[in-house]
Amino acid sequence: MTGFFQKLFSKHRDTVQPATDQHHREESLLQNELEQTLEQQENQKNHLEPPQLLVGCGHSPGLQRDHNEDAIFTLTTTLVSNSTHIPFGFYIIADGMGGHVHGELASEIAVRAMSNHVIRNLYTPLYSLSSVPPNLSIQEIMQDGVQLAHRAITQETPGGGSTLTAMLIMGSQLTIAHVGDSRMYIIQPDMQIESLTHDHSYVQRLQDLGQISPEEASVHPQRNVLYRALGQGEPFEADVTSRRIASGYLLLCSDGLWGVISEAEIIDAVVNNPHPALACQQLVAAANKAGGPDNISAILVHLPE
């Protein structure tokens, strides 16, 4: 929101004219300002200078659990100078599991191990005095981070498990690391929604093979069964992919959100709120209104044009 206010403020200053008729000037200025504010509000949806990430998150245990086994992490920074403009965003969602084996510990370990690794190996070098790229590729660093999180869970809470979906925004590229059934969606300004992650779940696999329909999957008794999760099984590999970022919305969420409310409800909350933080509150409220059967987490990133 700061960007929005700053923009208004600076524009306002530019429009100040030398006063001639004080009364008339104020009136017309008011009129001008109103028009400009409206116009800028309209523009603001689509353009910010410098380009920057608007981020919000939501986190709720839901209505049927007494503790929250989801963990989230957000980090948004911008370095803007005459010669440089480096937006950086790193976001993680982890959904712990294991009932009495402390799922909430597993997800927190996952988020801490992953964020620590990426901050040390990507973030710090990126913003150091002479920005020296690391020897490893971005995808290797993301993969290593997930492996570290996996090992940390295996050591700290044997038997525990967690999903992990992380997205990294750096330069023109978005890189996603994914294990389990938390999801990342991209929502285009034209309200098209697409999931960029593929659930590592038994029911998703059955759908891929044409054995069951999406409707059958949503009520399938094994719909919670994952075939890949942190802390579970060796060898183990995360899905890691990169793609060019475009304007629109990026949503990370746990199954307590996507499994409970419809895509239409998600799109509605995402595009019709002035700020991602408010959109996330609405998303969490909608999932709770629908019964809140599971922990609910969401991170929403808006990339204006």
Next chain:
Amino acid sequence: MLKANYTLGDRYVIQGVIGVGGMGAVYKARDMHFPNVIKLVAAKEMVNRETDPLLRQTIIKNFEREANLLATLSHAAIPRIYDYFSHEQKSYLVLEFIKGKDLEEMLHERATFFPENLVIGWGIELCDVLQYLHTLKPEPIVFRDIKPSNVMINEHNHIILVDFGIAKHFQTGEKGTMIGTEGYSPPEQYRGEATALADIYALGATLHHLLTRRDPRLEPPFSFSERPIRKINPLISEELATVIKQSLQYKPEDRFPSALAMKEALVGIARKTGEFPNEPLIHTRRHQQSKIEKIIDPVWTFACEDEIRGSPTVHRGTVYIGSYDHNLYSLDASNGEFNWKYPTDGGVVSRPFVHEGDIFIGSEDHRLHVVSSRSGRVVWTYFTGGPVRSSPVLAHGHVFLGSDDGHLHAVNLLSGRLVWKTETGTPVRSSPLVDNEAIYFGTEAGDFYCLDFRGGIKWRYKAKRAITSSPTIADGVLYFGSLDSTIYAIEAKTGWVVWRFRMGKGSISNPFFFENKIYTGSADGNIYCIEAGSGKETWRHTTEHQVTGSPVIYNDSLYCGSVDSYLYCLEYRTGRLRWKFQTEGPITSTPAIEDNVIYFGSTDHKLYAIQI
């Protein structure tokens, strides 16, 4: 964990740790009831993590019941059980010590495929022990967890099935997580149903892993049909691939009805191939190859006086090609008729660039030549300090080209005068890429440069060896190969590496981007197709020699030459060979295609035009 020399249960002296699992460790121990001989045993430890005393007692009871049952088993491929006991939080099972390695270790230690006969032999023995378990009276036993790490190969190359599911009682029932070995388990096991047919599936999965070396735990479940054995390992017989395919059917009723039936099928193959090891395979491969060698007459060929190592350019019905005979040729694309030739004073290996009636070409005579396409006469030339092997590129009123003099030159298009040059210290043979106010190219020292339009360095990336390959860009990412055996994907704005792809040898081929895939050649003889988003291999096609030219995709085919003298035509989605065409020398360049005709040069001195 128990330390060495600790005496367990007053009887077993621990000698070391064999392995550590989720439930506890497995120890190597000596049984002191036999003081005069060294009798080794394996002691499997299981930790009881249940805190509720009643549930804890139930777990111990179940464990002991199963240990009793296992103690009655008698089969050469099942380790004998000597003893069991529980002590405080821990329960122990004492079994026969197996000297050998499990199949997972063996897979790791080996860099190549297991021979077919060896795997068939193991498969037969596994069927045999499964048949024994599945027909036990009064209750059959389903093993439930066949996988390479549960199959040991003893000193005499016989299989031993280890790790019966006895540990499962100690697994706490977590919500949302799987029990069983994901990658090898059949669909029905996810629903908790495990019959003898589930073991058959897992056996098929294990054999598939052994033959393809593709770990199913890294793939989605039930995806074996997406990795046909013979596509990955062509040395395997059709018969064996068929048997494994049947054991891996999605529906249990489509698999072999029993382990015995599968064993008989494997024995049938062993009989056939045992007598003629691998002989028939070679025949079928040769036969297949001859079928796809294209018996084809080129539309025309044109012979130069020396090798053609560079790539042609087709423009408005004319083909331009440089040759080692020092000339740039202009030929009629429809019939190969000679229009003119322009002599330089050195070999021409770069690709001609056409711009407003002029041809731009570099030569080993140190010069950039600009030649009128109509007359073949010189318009102007520009001297660099060394041979020019990089192909010139025109953008924004400038010609950009690299030279062996160690510079990237920016030359004014109209005057032919130097605007600026940037020193790199080593030859620049990679052809520059101009995109979005930046110039990208590699050097023979392995530096990759991003320059601004004033010749200033925006960023630089260092590969381990030379970058001769010319970069391509798509969706903000640069792709190029290096002699350090790596294809790099680099974010164009920051110069940070997004992913790296390793090949067997270096690459000077220029990557070709199409439909979110990268296609490129390598000195390891392969043409690769790599996922642009993840840097993962989609397919590879192996030629008989280095691939130094670059692939081109046209309609639904990929075309690429190889030093083995063939031009290959592959289905670009799968890498399957459609046909190949032989020239009389290595093909080192990149083809040009227009109006369903492909033009390419060979070191046999000829330029070929083939209708496709």
